[in-house]
Amino acid sequence: MxxxxxxxxxxxxxxxxxxxxxxxxxxxxxxxxxxxxxxxxxxxxxxxxxxxxxxxxxxxxxxxxxxxxxxxxxxxxAGCELWLSLIGRFYKEKTFYLVGAKQAVIDATVEKLRKEFKGINIVGYRNGYIKTDEEKAAVIADIVAKKPDIVFVAMGSPKQELLMEEMLSQHKAIYQGLGGSFDVFTGHVKRAPKWWVEHKVEWLYRLINQPSRIKRQIKxxxxxxxxxxxxx
Structure with a gap:
């Protein structure tokens, strides 16, 4: 393609x-x-x-x-939909690893995934607060050791992409950057209602609820x- x-x-x-x-x-x-x-x-x-x-x-x-x-x-x-589509497609045959969000959010994410996708094989996960080179090396080493098929990293761009590139260089897999998707999935952050999404005006919903975005939206x-x- x-x-x-x-x-x-x-x-x-x-x-x-x-x-x-x-x-x-x-x-x-x-x-x-x-x-x-x-x-x-x-x-x-x-x-x-x-x-x-x-x-x-x-x-x-x-x-x-x-x-x-x-x-x-x-x-x-939407990225917050795509990762769940990939899980729905592959959860019976592939393994998963999750990185991102606060500890309480990642814990809730894993718990909810295990309830909604019975039998999903999550081989590892951790929060997104990777502050030192040693912590980064440790999570990459864990991914190399556990060899997940799909890795989700929710840390915001371009930080998550740069980290995933380091991961990919040592372990070949499907990777997706998710930004704040774990927060949306667990209800810690509210996404626009279905009508706004379907009519392609989700950006307007965000602007109404967060007027400070106006400078970004003008672009x-x-x-x-x-x-x-x-x-x-």
Missing amino acids: NKVNIRGVEIFPFSSRDQLADYVNSNPGILVAINAEKIINSTEQTRSIINRNIGYCDGAGAQMALQRKGYPDAIKV LVKFAWWIAANKF
């Missing part, structure tokens, strides 16, 4: 969740969520991280750009203009 270049950021135009899952199953690597904000704010470092890994569409803006580029069937998948107007004027 060919990547699509959107202002220097390369995205795979997956047309379904199954196609995405099939691809990473055959081509293990690091899944990186791409939305309009990430494209607008991309730097040489973040573009490099995305482009050498598996960038997937995680926002309506990125989806519209892919569609204007000639991929009308391109879908968007989306610029992105919309790029799409309208084919400047991408």
Whole structure:
């Protein structure tokens, strides 16, 4: 499958969740969520991280750009949904390792996963507060020793991607960066209601509930203009 270049950021135009899952199953690597904000704010470092890994569409803006580029069937998948789709697809046959969030949140995440996916094999997990090189080396060594098939890292970008690249260099697996998805999954952070998500205005829900995001959201107007004027 060919990547699509959107202002220097390369995205795979997956047309379904199954196609995405099939691809990473055959081509293990690091899944990186791409939305309009990430494209607008991309730097040489973040573009490099995305482009050498598996960038997937995680926002309506990125989806519209892919569609204007000639991929009308391109879908968007929120990262906080994708990891659960991957678990649902593979939990009976693959092993998992989780890193991220506060200790109470990661504990609750593992407990809830074991209730919802009976028989899931979580071979290891720990919180996301990795403060020293020794702690980082220890978690990588544990992953190398336990050889999980899928690793989820919820620490925010680009920290989580850089850590996953170190992990991947020593253990080949499917990796996905999740940001705050463990907090959403366990109810510590509330996601937009279903209607807002389905109508592609989840960003507006966040803005209403967190007005301080206005400076970030203004940039989306610029992105919309790029799409309208084919400047991408």
